[in-house]
Amino acid sequence: MNKIYLKFLPLVAFGFLACEPEFDESVEENEMYTAGEADFSTYVAVGNSLTAGYADNALYRQGQMNSLPNIMAGQFERVGGGEFTQPLMADNLGGLKLNGQIISGNRLVLSTTSGSPSPAPIAGEPQTEVTNKLSGSFNNMGVPGAKSFHLAAPGYGNVAGVASGQANPYFARFSSSDNATIIDDALAQNPTFFSLWIGNNDILGFATSGGAGVDQTGNLDPLTYGGNDITDPNVFAQTYSDLASSLSANASGGVVYNIPNITNIPFFNVIAPDVVPLDEQTAAQLNAGFQAYNSQVLPGLVQFGIISAEEAQLRQVNFQAGNNYVTLVDEDLTDISQILQGPPFNLPAQQAQLLGQIRQANDNDLIPLTASSVIGSTVGGDPTQINGVSIPLSDQYVLTSSEIEMVQNARMSYNATIQSIAEANNLVMVDADALLSDVSQGIPFEGGIITSEFVTGGGFSLDGVHLTPRGYALVANETIRLINQKYGSNIPQVILGSYGTINFSDDVMN
Amino acid sequence: MKKILLSGMLMFLASAAVYAGGYRVAAQGQRALAMGHAGVGVVNSAETAFFNPSGLVYLEDRFTVSAGITGVFSNVKWQNENTGQFAETDSPMGTPFYFHASYKINEWLAVGLTVTTPFGNTVEWEKDWEGSHLVNDIELAAIFVQPLLSVKLSEHFSIGGGPIYATGNVNFNRNANRTLTNEEGERSNITIDDSGVTNWGWSASFMFTPIEELRIGFNYRSEIILDAEGGEATFSEFPDSSLTPQNGTTEFNASLPMPAELTIGFAYEMNEKWLFAFDYQRAYWDVYNSLDIEFADPSLGTSINPRNYKNASTYRFGAQYIANDKLTLRAGYYFDESPVQAGFFAPETPRNDANGYTAGLSFNVTESLAIDASFLYLRFKEVDASYDSYFENGQAVPFRGTYKSSAFLPGIGVTYKL
Numbered sequence: 001m002n003k004i005y006l007k008f009l010p011l012v013a014f015g016f017l018a019c020e021p022e023f024d025e026s027v028e029e030n031e032m033y034t035a036g037e038a039d040f041s042t043y044v045a046v047g048n049s050l051t052a053g054y055a056d057n058a059l060y061r062q063g064q065m066n067s068l069p070n071i072m073a074g075q076f077e078r079v080g081g082g083e084f085t086q087p088l089m090a091d092n093l094g095g096l097k098l099n100g101q102i103i104s105g106n107r108l109v110l111s112t113t114s115g116s117p118s119p120a121p122i123a124g125e126p127q128t129e130v131t132n133k134l135s136g137s138f139n140n141m142g143v144p145g146a147k148s149f150h151l152a153a154p155g156y157g158n159v160a161g162v163a164s165g166q167a168n169p170y171f172a173r174f175s176s177s178d179n180a181t182i183i184d185d186a187l188a189q190n191p192t193f194f195s196l197w198i199g200n201n202d203i204l205g206f207a208t209s210g211g212a213g214v215d216q217t218g219n220l221d222p223l224t225y226g227g228n229d230i231t232d233p234n235v236f237a238q239t240y241s242d243l244a245s246s247l248s249a250n251a252s253g254g255v256v257y258n259i260p261n262i263t264n265i266p267f268f269n270v271i272a273p274d275v276v277p278l279d280e281q282t283a284a285q286l287n288a289g290f291q292a293y294n295s296q297v298l299p300g301l302v303q304f305g306i307i308s309a310e311e312a313q314l315r316q317v318n319f320q321a322g323n324n325y326v327t328l329v330d331e332d333l334t335d336i337s338q339i340l341q342g343p344p345f346n347l348p349a350q351q352a353q354l355l356g357q358i359r360q361a362n363d364n365d366l367i368p369l370t371a372s373s374v375i376g377s378t379v380g381g382d383p384t385q386i387n388g389v390s391i392p393l394s395d396q397y398v399l400t401s402s403e404i405e406m407v408q409n410a411r412m413s414y415n416a417t418i419q420s421i422a423e424a425n426n427l428v429m430v431d432a433d434a435l436l437s438d439v440s441q442g443i444p445f446e447g448g449i450i451t452s453e454f455v456t457g458g459g460f461s462l463d464g465v466h467l468t469p470r471g472y473a474l475v476a477n478e479t480i481r482l483i484n485q486k487y488g489s490n491i492p493q494v495i496l497g498s499y500g501t502i503n504f505s506d507d508v509m510n
Numbered sequence: 511m512k513k514i515l516l517s518g519m520l521m522f523l524a525s526a527a528v529y530a531g532g533y534r535v536a537a538q539g540q541r542a543l544a545m546g547h548a549g550v551g552v553v554n555s556a557e558t559a560f561f562n563p564s565g566l567v568y569l570e571d572r573f574t575v576s577a578g579i580t581g582v583f584s585n586v587k588w589q590n591e592n593t594g595q596f597a598e599t600d601s602p603m604g605t606p607f608y609f610h611a612s613y614k615i616n617e618w619l620a621v622g623l624t625v626t627t628p629f630g631n632t633v634e635w636e637k638d639w640e641g642s643h644l645v646n647d648i649e650l651a652a653i654f655v656q657p658l659l660s661v662k663l664s665e666h667f668s669i670g671g672g673p674i675y676a677t678g679n680v681n682f683n684r685n686a687n688r689t690l691t692n693e694e695g696e697r698s699n700i701t702i703d704d705s706g707v708t709n710w711g712w713s714a715s716f717m718f719t720p721i722e723e724l725r726i727g728f729n730y731r732s733e734i735i736l737d738a739e740g741g742e743a744t745f746s747e748f749p750d751s752s753l754t755p756q757n758g759t760t761e762f763n764a765s766l767p768m769p770a771e772l773t774i775g776f777a778y779e780m781n782e783k784w785l786f787a788f789d790y791q792r793a794y795w796d797v798y799n800s801l802d803i804e805f806a807d808p809s810l811g812t813s814i815n816p817r818n819y820k821n822a823s824t825y826r827f828g829a830q831y832i833a834n835d836k837l838t839l840r841a842g843y844y845f846d847e848s849p850v851q852a853g854f855f856a857p858e859t860p861r862n863d864a865n866g867y868t869a870g871l872s873f874n875v876t877e878s879l880a881i882d883a884s885f886l887y888l889r890f891k892e893v894d895a896s897y898d899s900y901f902e903n904g905q906a907v908p909f910r911g912t913y914k915s916s917a918f919l920p921g922i923g924v925t926y927k928l
Contacts, residue, residue, distance in 0.1 A: 020585060021914040024892060027589040028596045062695040078594040092695050109693075112752045122693060447688075447902040492594035497907060498640065500689035504751035507693060 051142025058094025095126025544870025545828020546842025564670030578923020704741030
């Protein structure tokens with residue numbers, strides 16, 4: 001009896017199904033797309049903050065949901081891509097705690113509490129505790145802060161090393177063991193397809209610290225490097241080659257990204273070098289203070305053969321009504337602080353220190369965003385002691401032209417390495433450098449234009465370094481375009497306007 | 511900056527749509543519905559009160575009542591092959607109902623009453639789907655109550671009609687734009703809600719019976735504009751920022767048109783068993799040119815929502831076969847032209863041209879009581895469409911895709927005669 005009824009069940013089911021609308025060619029059923037020669041079933045993304053989905057000076061859930069590889073994995077689903085797992089943060093605030101102590105602040109939002117709209121950390125107690133180990137493996141192996149050689153560094157995910165800076169808090173949350181490396185945890189997932197975007201931090205720390213670190217070109221031992229140092233190009237090349245070939249070994253394909261030019265990012269373009277406005281009276285006052293220095297000290301030093309005439313020219317300090325270039329300490333200048341204390345100058349120690357390596361900035365210098373709260377502030381409330389004017393900015397607040405050159409030399413070398421290794425391993429190479437350079441010119445999309453203008457441009461998040469979801473979507477589309485070209489796939493692209501930019505909130509930390 | 515953002519918000523609101531295309535619901539009588547919802551020339555029960563009031567006076571019975579309810583199961587799928595996105599509706603069952611009564615005072619005069627739900631729309635998309643800046647979900651219903659008079663002027667000619675009292679309600683939710691979220695990452699959204707919106711209209715009709723077997727009918731129902739005044743607009747999941755609208759409620763005013771409808775047609779009784787009916791219907795949708803929502807909060811202003819509907823025709827064919835004393839069988843077909851024009855295809859009622867296939871029966875339980883059942887299957891062609899009047903930063907951002915819809919409407923009712 002039951003069996004007879006069961007016979008009719010499919011008929012009944014069919015009766016209801018017949019009422020379901022069906023497309024001739026269904027997107028949902030993957031009837032329109034092909035993976036070409038690539039296999040996207042297990043996609044693993046390896047890299048740094050740009051892979052993790054870092055934005056607005058923090059890693060937070062909304063950013064992770066809009067991470068570059070997560071956007072791509074969503075599109076890969078149309079051509080057989082599997083689930084894409086990410087080591088999600090505990091909240092949408094983004095701050096990190098280590099044993100209950102906050103070690104990394106919340107994400108930035110655009111706040112109007114101070115009057116004019118400006119970035120501020122969102123209020124709230126972060127819930128992400130680094131010691132809470134996540135279980136399982138993650139397709140998104142992006143670790144904010146990682147440099148090239150960190151990917152293969154054992155112990156980089158050991159929570160015991162986080163406090164001392166030996167390990168990375170983000171990797172410590174999900175490393176498979178204390179001694180695991182990022183690359184081994186990635187390879188253990190047997191990726192059929194991978195992306196690798198690494199090397200940005202090998203120069204970025206140096207740049208954002210205003211060149212406070214050391215250019216380690218020539219030093220082949222990364223264990224001796226400081227956090228703000230530039231990685232030696234040969235170290236980079238060797239590391240990168242190992243990473244790319246191990247990832248390529250068993251994958252059907254992969255994509256690598258080169259290193260964009262840091263001079264295009266808002267972090268270095270919000271503050272112009274001639275940011276100091278002065279009226280005529282103040283300018284005259286300041287000039288009076290530097291008159292002896294310009295007209296007697298500098299020519300005297302040239303005369304003694306201590307500095308060249310060229311350097312004397314560079315060291316002239318002059319103010320005028322209108323916008324003025326900031327004053328700064330340039331470590332590349334001859335340190336004259338001792339000489340100035342001796343005869344014939346006999347300057348007091350404090351003044352000699354001030355003038356020791358002073359010059360005014362020029363259009364070849366870049367001022368990091370971090371200087372915004374410093375320039376124009378007074379030292380100890382003394383109205384004559386103005387940072388960036390009468391008191392030169394310290395090294396960390398200016399990336400000088402010679403420091404920029406070090407960064408660019410290393411970057412060019414890295415990019416040459418990336419290109420040749422991409423070719424050697426038959427990989428897709430996304431020219432992220434060219435793409436982000438186009439963003440600084442503006443790229444139109446339906447509903448607007450994406451630029452690298454701070455706050456309003458839509459491409460860069462409020463930290464001025466990392467991209468917005470819309471910026472990551474732009475990179476995802478370019479990646480998909482090149483993947484389709486290389487592997488004969490026809491993966492669809494996403495709509496940029498559907499991805500957000502910066503977030504507004506007045507619920508911020510005081 | 512604040513001003514820019516606020517005017518931006520107005521742009522988002524400008525895409526708000528409270529009403530949908532073709533939100534006419536044709537389910538006002540199971541007997542007629544089984545015959546392709548044709549009935550302007552049919553005289554067979556109290557259903558005539560809705561389809562052609564002038565025909566009431568020709569009913570044989572002194573007092574007759576028809577009542578019924580229909581379940582609307584509709585499903586819409588959307589996809590965009592350029593982006594690989596897809597979504598479908600998970601709409602709750604719609605339940606249009608009707609009550610018709612007719613009382614024949616004498617041979618030349620009958621009175622009647624109808625309570626119907628000729629306009630309504632229930633669509634629920636997956637929350638935050640790709641088109642959520644146009645609609646997340648909408649529920650719209652209007653009830654028409656109409657007392658009627660039917661007068662036989664001669665053996666061949668009668669007239670009928672009466673005033674219509676309409677009451678409606680609407681609830682509509684959509685996201686503020688394509689990206690805005692609150693601090694938790696939840697999409698900012700706006701709900702517009704109003705109920706008990708009323709207004710008056712009228713209908714007039716005649717029936718011409720040149721020979722006994724042929725009835726020619728004409729029915730005109732006036733447009734009714736429901737003016738929602740002081741409705742409640744709720745802003746939710748907006749961030750705590752002076753740059754965006756605040757969470758909370760404000761009032762809104764909007765005008766919601768129910769278009770006029772003209773029907774002409776005939777019914778031909780071939781013999782004692784067979785009857786054939788045809789209706790041609792014209793709905794004057796061009797009244798739905800734009801939906802303007804005026805917010806009480808002056809900083810939100812008025813949102814202008816172009817709809818640009820066009821007048822649309824429907825062609826209805828039905829047949830009835832009286833099998834025996836107990837059983838009557840019916841079948842029908844109609845072609846329903848969509849009032850939505852190219853570039854104005856908004857997903858809150860994604861109605862393109864539809865083919866309706868109908869069938870049904872009446873079973874006479876006793877001399878005076880019959881059960882009426884009907885079934886309608888609405889089939890829509892797959893259509894590539896877009897809504898082009900959504901703007902961001904002053905630029906049109908069309909919402910495109912391919913739609914495929916279907917609906918089936920089983921209905922049940924009773925007819926009682928005295």
